[in-house]
Amino acid sequence: MKPDDWEHCSGPVEEPGPGRFAGRTRVISLDPAMRGWLDDRPSYLPPVGIGEVMRAGSVIEVTASNHPDFQPGDHVVGTFGVQEHVVSDGKGAMKIDTSLAPPSTYLGALGMPGMTAYFGLLEVGALKDGETVVVSGAAGAVGSMVGQIAKAKGCRVVGIAGGPEKCALLTDELGFDAAIDYRTEDVRKALRGHAPDGIDVYFDNVGGDILDAALTRLAMHARVVVCGAISQYNNATPVKGPSNYLSLLVRRARMEGLVVFDYAKRYPQATQEISGWIGAGHIKVKEHVVRGTVDDFPETLQMLFRSENVGKLVLELA
Amino acid sequence: MKPDDWEHCSGPVEEPGPGRFAGRTRVISLDPAMRGWLDDRPSYLPPVGIGEVMRAGSVIEVTASNHPDFQPGDHVVGTFGVQEHVVSDGKGAMKIDTSLAPPSTYLGALGMPGMTAYFGLLEVGALKDGETVVVSGAAGAVGSMVGQIAKAKGCRVVGIAGGPEKCALLTDELGFDAAIDYRTEDVRKALRGHAPDGIDVYFDNVGGDILDAALTRLAMHARVVVCGAISQYNNATPVKGPSNYLSLLVRRARMEGLVVFDYAKRYPQATQEISGWIGAGHIKVKEHVVRGTVDDFPETLQMLFRSENVGKLVLELA
Numbered sequence: 001m002k003p004d005d006w007e008h009c010s011g012p013v014e015e016p017g018p019g020r021f022a023g024r025t026r027v028i029s030l031d032p033a034m035r036g037w038l039d040d041r042p043s044y045l046p047p048v049g050i051g052e053v054m055r056a057g058s059v060i061e062v063t064a065s066n067h068p069d070f071q072p073g074d075h076v077v078g079t080f081g082v083q084e085h086v087v088s089d090g091k092g093a094m095k096i097d098t099s100l101a102p103p104s105t106y107l108g109a110l111g112m113p114g115m116t117a118y119f120g121l122l123e124v125g126a127l128k129d130g131e132t133v134v135v136s137g138a139a140g141a142v143g144s145m146v147g148q149i150a151k152a153k154g155c156r157v158v159g160i161a162g163g164p165e166k167c168a169l170l171t172d173e174l175g176f177d178a179a180i181d182y183r184t185e186d187v188r189k190a191l192r193g194h195a196p197d198g199i200d201v202y203f204d205n206v207g208g209d210i211l212d213a214a215l216t217r218l219a220m221h222a223r224v225v226v227c228g229a230i231s232q233y234n235n236a237t238p239v240k241g242p243s244n245y246l247s248l249l250v251r252r253a254r255m256e257g258l259v260v261f262d263y264a265k266r267y268p269q270a271t272q273e274i275s276g277w278i279g280a281g282h283i284k285v286k287e288h289v290v291r292g293t294v295d296d297f298p299e300t301l302q303m304l305f306r307s308e309n310v311g312k313l314v315l316e317l318a
Numbered sequence: 319m320k321p322d323d324w325e326h327c328s329g330p331v332e333e334p335g336p337g338r339f340a341g342r343t344r345v346i347s348l349d350p351a352m353r354g355w356l357d358d359r360p361s362y363l364p365p366v367g368i369g370e371v372m373r374a375g376s377v378i379e380v381t382a383s384n385h386p387d388f389q390p391g392d393h394v395v396g397t398f399g400v401q402e403h404v405v406s407d408g409k410g411a412m413k414i415d416t417s418l419a420p421p422s423t424y425l426g427a428l429g430m431p432g433m434t435a436y437f438g439l440l441e442v443g444a445l446k447d448g449e450t451v452v453v454s455g456a457a458g459a460v461g462s463m464v465g466q467i468a469k470a471k472g473c474r475v476v477g478i479a480g481g482p483e484k485c486a487l488l489t490d491e492l493g494f495d496a497a498i499d500y501r502t503e504d505v506r507k508a509l510r511g512h513a514p515d516g517i518d519v520y521f522d523n524v525g526g527d528i529l530d531a532a533l534t535r536l537a538m539h540a541r542v543v544v545c546g547a548i549s550q551y552n553n554a555t556p557v558k559g560p561s562n563y564l565s566l567l568v569r570r571a572r573m574e575g576l577v578v579f580d581y582a583k584r585y586p587q588a589t590q591e592i593s594g595w596i597g598a599g600h601i602k603v604k605e606h607v608v609r610g611t612v613d614d615f616p617e618t619l620q621m622l623f624r625s626e627n628v629g630k631l632v633l634e635l636a
Contacts, residue, residue: 044568212559226567241530241559249544249575250362257567 001035001234001305003298006054014087021067023060023076023086028294028315029107030301031057031141032205035233044259053081054297057112059096059103060086070095077106082297084317100275101285108141108312109278109285110271112260116227117145117203118270119263122153124256125201125225132156132195134214136182137205139166139286140304141312142227144174146203148283149274151175158194160187160210162307169310174284187213198251201225207232208240215244224248224255234305286311293317319353319552319623321616324372332405339385341378341394341404346612346633347425348619349375349459350523353551362577371399372615375430377414377421378404388413395424400615402635418593419603426459426630427596427603428589430578434545435463435521436588437581440471442574443519443543450474450513452532454500455523457484457604458622459630460545462492464521466601467592469493476512478505478528480625487628492602505531516569519543525550526558533562542566542573552623604629611635 016022037048037055048055058081062074067090070076078093080086096106108114120142121127133150137143138159147157147170158178159170167179178194180187187210191199198219204211207229215224232239248255263270277283288309290300296315303309334340355366355373366373376399380392385408388394396411398404414424426432438460439445451468455461456477465475465488476496477488485497496512498505505528509517516537522529525547533542550557566573581588595601606627608618618633 042568207564226564228567229564232564238561239564241561241563243556243559245559245563245573246525246544246547246550246557246575248573249546249577250360252575252577252580254572254574255563255566256572257564257570259567259570262570 001038001301003302005038006298008295013085016064016066016087018066020087020089021062021065021070021076023062023080023088025080025084025086025294025317026059026061026075027103027107027289027317028082028297029057029111030297030304030309030313030315031112032228032230032233032304034301035230035305044261053083055079056082057107058082058086059106060088075103077103077111082294084294101278104287104289104312104314104316105285107314108287109145109274109283111312113141113312114145114274115263115267115270116142116258116260117149118274119260119266120203120225120227120258121146121149121201123263124258125203125223127153127155127201129154130156131200132158132197132219133201133203134158134160134191134195134199134217135203135205136160136210136214137228137230138170138176138179139310140205141309143203143205144170144286144311145274145283147176148174149277150201152277152282156195158191160206166310169286174286182210188216191217198222203227204229206230207242211242212244215242215247218247218251218253220251220253222251222253224253226255226257230305288313289316290314291316291318319356319619321620323356324616326613331403334382334384334405336384338405338407339380339383339388339394341380341398341406343376343378343398343402343404343612343635344393345377345421345425345607345635346400346615347375347429348615348622348627348631348633349430350546350548350551350622352619353548353623362579371401373397374400375425376400376404377424378406393421395421395429400612402612419596422605422607422630422632422634423603425632426605427463427592427601429630431459431630432463432592433581433585433588434460434576434578435467436592437578437584438521438543438545438576439464439467439519441581442576443521443541445471445473445519447472448474449518450476450515450537451519451521452476452478452509452513452517452535453521453523454478454528454532455546455548456488456494456497457628458523459627461521461523462488462604462629463592463601465494466492467595468519470595470600474513476509478524484628487604492604500528506534509535516540521545522547524548525560529560530562533560533565536565536569536571538569538571540569540571542571544573544575548623606631607634608632609634609636 526549
């Protein structure tokens, strides 16, 4: 995937028909999962076809409406795609309260990444109070929430991230107990030091060698949450399978996948609990805001795969 | 591992002290797991050290006893090792009834392989009636039990094995719905045909390419039971990790390891249920009996890794 794989197309601004509303995009979400949506193969969502508007979560401001639930001036979050002007029938769309949190937060801590962290950790990971949690991609949108939710639940948390700035953020600002810089440290050895009794829940966003290192340090009955594998998405070669997967046997552990949409009915519960933690200061919202136009989308998306973002990456339109 | 890695040592036959009994070995179990016990690294059991008697399950006949629970003439199953004469304090040993089943069956269908199949399928695999089960190493000690237990539970069962004889055994004699010969068939394509709605439980004994093929055909919320990886045990290179492990995410599936000893307290329950199935003709006991001496152990063990056994492989001492 490279910036010139994308094309910016223009067309007349559509008027909203009956039961529909129009809006102007305020802020667009950029997510590692987007890479997978471009592959032409069966997955948990159909691929984005060539010539289609790129799928993306975003917050729009309603400009005109023939829909009873959405009025001009409302801010609405939904999967509106990478475009400046949007027309929607409201399916999957939700009005947000920008007096409680800025629009971008509804794409991050209170959006898909927050929901993914919450249900991945608590449901798939079946986290119990006092356990040891390790998360990779720890300074990213999901990882930073995983670590903070685990801390809010009274767990010991070790984050794996790239570079001294991110590692300092994790321990100094986000309350992680320890951080491992995978660029300069031997991850396996560092895990031995920071999780001497083994890992109870390993939340994996990256795959590859880091997943393999974590597998060597599982506690008995550990849970490995497979959320993503950003190290592998741009491979021209096959995905590197976890060579140490047999530690699942030795440690009677499980590795389980997660697609956040399965928990849609329970988003309100999660949103409420996360909001509470934010309000109480237990969770700090980290956002990486790039200001620009939709033309900046391709280059901004690359930042995820170069590991340049800290916290939730969004593109805010001027 | 090669036959001349082993040494046959002789010594005086020990007399049983107080609280102990002596016996003569009748039949020795040969198991793929033995390969792992030879590696000098942490696992679910300590490695067998150089110079120690090789660990093995066996059935002995008691010849002399100072132990209240075991009398001369009793047949006893336990982890007595690869040796002709045994002295034991009775820890982990269990008297068997050879009028119900021959000694070898207490090492197979009613022994560790049977227990592994039972608890792997029903507990780790959380099998539900009517599901589709796929098992690799299907003509082996564990695999042949997995398939038959699943059939007894009303499931659709597909076995993967090497060679036309084994495949014919599975479908013609053991009641499997279909068999795939991994030596001549494209396993992935064959799975598409035999499990068109996907695999609910995949019980893996082999690892490698077959595990990867099965991962591409998982049904939603599938369970992959990691029991072993015989294709990888003799690798000089690192274990091949499952390149398609991200299908756990796409299919919201789980992969979980199993060590049968964890279920020791429930062996009697499993033994009773399996005995019932055998008695009712729902399960046929398949055993591959090699007759010889302990000197034949090294060469007989190789048969497992050359895929030459059909059913439970045992060495019966003359």
